[in-house]
Structure formats: C-alpha cells, structure tokens
Amino acid sequence: MLSNLFGNIRRSIFPVNIPRYVEPVLLKYNSYYRALSPENKKRFRRRVMIASATLDFTPNNFPQVSQEMIVLITSALIQITFGLKNFQIDRFRKIIIVPSNYNFLHFQNLLGHVDFEERCIVLSWPSVKEGYLIPDDAMNVTLHEIAHALQEENRFRLAYNAFFDKQSMEEWEIEGIKKMVQIKQGQHSFMKDYGGINMLEMFSVCIETFFEQGEEFERRLPRLYYAVAKLLNQDPLKGENPVL
Numbered sequence: 001m002l003s004n005l006f007g008n009i010r011r012s013i014f015p016v017n018i019p020r021y022v023e024p025v026l027l028k029y030n031s032y033y034r035a036l037s038p039e040n041k042k043r044f045r046r047r048v049m050i051a052s053a054t055l056d057f058t059p060n061n062f063p064q065v066s067q068e069m070i071v072l073i074t075s076a077l078i079q080i081t082f083g084l085k086n087f088q089i090d091r092f093r094k095i096i097i098v099p100s101n102y103n104f105l106h107f108q109n110l111l112g113h114v115d116f117e118e119r120c121i122v123l124s125w126p127s128v129k130e131g132y133l134i135p136d137d138a139m140n141v142t143l144h145e146i147a148h149a150l151q152e153e154n155r156f157r158l159a160y161n162a163f164f165d166k167q168s169m170e171e172w173e174i175e176g177i178k179k180m181v182q183i184k185q186g187q188h189s190f191m192k193d194y195g196g197i198n199m200l201e202m203f204s205v206c207i208e209t210f211f212e213q214g215e216e217f218e219r220r221l222p223r224l225y226y227a228v229a230k231l232l233n234q235d236p237l238k239g240e241n242p243v244l
C-alpha cells in the first residue's frame, strides 16, 4: 500500500511527456521492445525519455543529431538495465556519433568504442542501425559499448546506487572466467572469440549474445546464461515480461 502510494505520488510529481516519434523508432529497430507487453512498452518509453534527457549527444562530421539516433541509442541502455533499479548513466553522459566507421589511435575501422579517460562513448551511426536491423547475429555495437560503460561506471558506484548486485556480479565473473579461458585455449564453439580477450570484452560479448542469441546461449552455456539473467534481473526468453 505504501509503495503504491509513493509510486502514485512519484508519477504525479514527475510526469514524463513521451513524444510521438519515440514509439515508431523503437518498433522499427528494436526487436526486444517489440516483444514487450503494452505495459512494459510504456515503461520502456518512459525510461528512454528520462535517460536520454540527461545524455549529451554530439555529432561529429555531420550537422545534427536526429531524434531517431537519440531514441535508438538510448534504447540499448534501457534494454540492458530494464530489470534494474538504476538506468541512468552519469560517468559516460557524452555520446559522440560519427557518420561512418573510423580510425582511432592504432585501431582501424572501428564501429564504436568507450573512452574511459575522456568519459565518452563513440558510435558509428550506420553500425548502430545495422546492429539492430540484424537482431540475431550477436553483433550490436550499441549494446556492446554501453555494456562497457555500465560495467566501468559500476566500479565507481557505492552499493546503494550500483547498477549491478555485487554478489550477482561475482557469480557472473566465476562463469565468465571459465568461458574466457576456454576461448583462449581454442576449446569452444559458441560465442565470439572476442570475448576471450579479457573480462571487459567477455562482459560486453555476453550482453550482445544474451539479447541476440538467447536461446542458443541458454542451451549451450546455461550456467553463464543464467548468471547474466540474474545480474540483469531479466530473462528475455520468458517473452513479453522479461523482468524477473
């Protein structure tokens, strides 16, 4: 009763205006969103508006960031954190969008990256779209880079406002390390080799695979799959109500 009461008060204090352009973008690109119930869709759109209002989107080498870019990129953040209490990024608010793949330092043809020192996320817009338009290849640069940002920012947060539960993170790490070692030893047949580089890449690859190849992930690596599900407090294989 109390929580209902406070819930109602919170809603009335913070009404969120959801513009009409939001839903068509989500329906067009985001298969996770399309699978949600009407109630969860509403909650998702509301979170997109709240989170995107605090992000700083900057165009690089083109005139203006579009609403479509803002909604689609923010949707990756909301998708990963949909089962969690906290869903707003503080440390990596700056998101730089570039019009094509790019070179950075000694890296060539990048789709995106997170700069931990400059505290920004860089994303190539064509790759963002492709990541969503092909929803089942476990290649989604926006999920990948935002997963990096969340994992890094989580290290600086105290328990009360952390994204991830400490124990669930430790349980995921135990399973993640096992898989990383298998990849390094060439003894595996599922999940991108990229996850074998280190535990940061393992985390982002787990997130991409969890959302884009969930059924196969669950069938072939159930312990790792359910460690991710517990960490994110959601299981999209449950259909329209993924939040546990």
Ligand SMILES: [Zn+2]
Pocket (backbone or CB within 6 Å): 144, 148, 200, 201, 204
């Ligand atoms: Zn990465």
